[in-house]
Amino acid sequence: MPVIKIGGSIQKDERDFELIAKRIERYADQKGKTVVVTSALKGVTNGLIEATENREKAVEIVSEIYDRHVKLLSKVSEGAEFENAFKALSKLADELFRIAWSIKVLDETSMRVRDYILSFGERMASVTLSAMLRARKIDAEAYTEPVIVTDDSFGEANVIEDLSAMEARKVLDTKSKIVVVPGFIGKTQTNRYTTVGRGGSDYTATLLAKLLGFPEVRLITEVPGIMTADPRKFSGARTISRLTLEEAMELAQMGAKRLHPRTFEPMLDRDIKVYIEGLYDEGFTLVQGGCNSLDKLKGIAVLEDLKLISVESTNIVGKIGSAARVMETAREAGVNIISLSQPASETTIHIVVDSMNSRRLTSRLQELRDLDSVRVEDVSAVSVVGCGLRNKDLFKEVLREASSFELASISRGLRNVSVTFLTSKDEGFNLAKDLHEVVVKWIN
Incomplete structure (x- = not known):
């Protein structure tokens, strides 16, 4: 049925x-x-x-x-x-x-x-x-x-x-x-x-x-399944024959094929097979199961039209709950935080949000006390997804290809396997193109 x-x-x-x-x-x-x-x-x-x-x-x-x-x-x-x-x-x-x-x-x-x-x-x-x-x-x-x-x-x-x-x-x-x-x-x-x-x-x-x-x-x-990248932008994009549930959830969260970010959530702890297939061309992607030793890299996702909001102040150094205050401000503004980081010096908190919501969040943050400045930059986020990132050699190869860009996040847990880099608005596509070549080289 x-x-x-x-x-x-x-x-x-x-x-x-x-x-x-x-x-x-x-x-x-x-x-x-x-x-x-x-x-x-x-x-x-x-x-x-x-x-x-x-x-x-x-x-x-x-x-x-x-x-x-x-x-x-x-x-x-x-x-x-x-x-x-x-x-x-x-x-x-x-x-x-x-x-x-x-x-x-x-x-x-x-x-x-x-x-x-x-x-x-x-x-x-x-x-x-x-x-x-x-x-x-x-x-x-x-x-x-x-x-x-x-x-x-x-x-x-x-x-x-x-x-x-x-x-x-x-x-x-x-x-x-x-x-x-x-x-x-x-x-x-x-x-x-x-x-x-x-x-x-x-x-x-x-x-x-x-x-x-x-x-x-x-x-x-x-389209005949989920592809390694957007075929309209990447001529070498290939259909991924199989995705683990972890990989599929990660790609959906990043907007692959315009899938709803919660598409694969109902599969958690359930024995359900999901086929993504094309009406016009034979081919499909099967989503089922978890990572194994044979899994390599599967795809890239590019999130464009993002804003990097940098909250700076020496007054937040050593103060417990500074990042929590920023997150609570975003929640009150109804803004989803895509990425959040804070260096060891604690003088800056970096937040990545979509451009549509950035102005609303920025105005709220500027109302907070103890902040010296709130800066906003146009950025893109490029992610590589694949269980193979658990392999140290594969992971190092990805890092080498993107060595000149800022590392935004690494997710190598039981559920999610990805690495994401932040670039300027104009550099996102070039990095994605280089990383896609690595993915196609190792796809299985």
């Missing part, structure tokens, strides 16, 4: 849907139920975000999104299947038009309303995808409401697993063999729509496998 996730990037037109139908048929076991988790159609989530930001054109934008679904539906279904799905889409569209009109009139929105609007992408995709499957005589039905329960941290909601397990089991009570459910979105205990962050459909799929006891997850996307 697999959980199959269909990415938004491969839901563009009827040709994609034909390939999707064949892939679902390939993996849908005749003896059990298959859960298909869908993302919104390609570009729809961005369109809905634009509607919340360009509120004057909100009604026009959502109208175009609705028309696109109806047009696609007419190409992938017909007869009774088209009519039933058309009614379901129209009902969702009426609801969406009302909220779009409201934010246009009020010219304001909130994170709660934003999540509500974004939920329509996956809900409408569930209707469209299931209609396409039924038109091909595949026993499928749409489940347009979220199947996970979250808290009310809108925009980046946290899953409440025990309640989500109860909700997810309702999917197994449906009559159809294949159930298409929305990814990315959840609901609070008071029935408010939430989202779990970009890339959240991958996380939804692995979470459902855990909650329902399914042994296998297939994440279907536009």
Whole structure:
């Protein structure tokens, strides 16, 4: 009984849907139920975000999104299947038009309303995808409401697993063999729509496998697996045939393939296989198991558009809790710290955050007493991931290649294996290119 996730990037037109139908048929076991988790159609989530930001054109934008679904539906279904799905889409569209009109009139929105609007992408995709499957005589039905329960941290909601397990089991009570459910979105205990962050459909799929006891997850996307680096920037990028759970979690945390950072968390202490595979090209990456002596290097990740904030003062030397004060300030500002370090002299605390949140954190830090200065620089972070970093010779080779750059962090514990370097904004790509050559040399 697999959980199959269909990415938004491969839901563009009827040709994609034909390939999707064949892939679902390939993996849908005749003896059990298959859960298909869908993302919104390609570009729809961005369109809905634009509607919340360009509120004057909100009604026009959502109208175009609705028309696109109806047009696609007419190409992938017909007869009774088209009519039933058309009614379901129209009902969702009426609801969406009302909220779009409201934010246009009020010219304001909130994170709660934003999540509500974004939920329509996956809900409408569930209707469209299931209609396409039924038109091909595949026993499928749409489940347009979220199947996970979250808290009310809108925009980046946290899953409440025990309640989500109860909700997810309702999917197994449906009559159809294949159930298409929305990814990315959840609901609070008071029935408010939430989202779990970009890339959240991958996380939804692995979470459902855990909650329902399914042994296998297939994440279907536009590329044949996770690659050693972004193939659009690195011509020698190769598909990684196997990742350990530790390596996959590390790459996800660093934004590989735009995976949700918590995609592989549900696999901890569970016997679940996850395949990341391409719709257009044969090939996949299997995520399973832990490190062994044969594992070498697996990939690199580059985080750009970062800020290095340096907090300097002689007044913090020897004072217990100085770094804790900085971290607490970041927490109060709602800013995630990517990296934090403090030299032995204790006169400076270095923090790496994304650029979008840096100004908010900087202004809060400048309000703290006992600080001489708060400096901000543009930086990039380049990470090498692989269990092979436990091998001293491999680790030394990586360090030699990056000897002229600042070492930001080393993680060689039981769960995570990576080394990260900080560079200036302009030097990140060159370092990544050199390190990628080392990775490809040692990949296995």
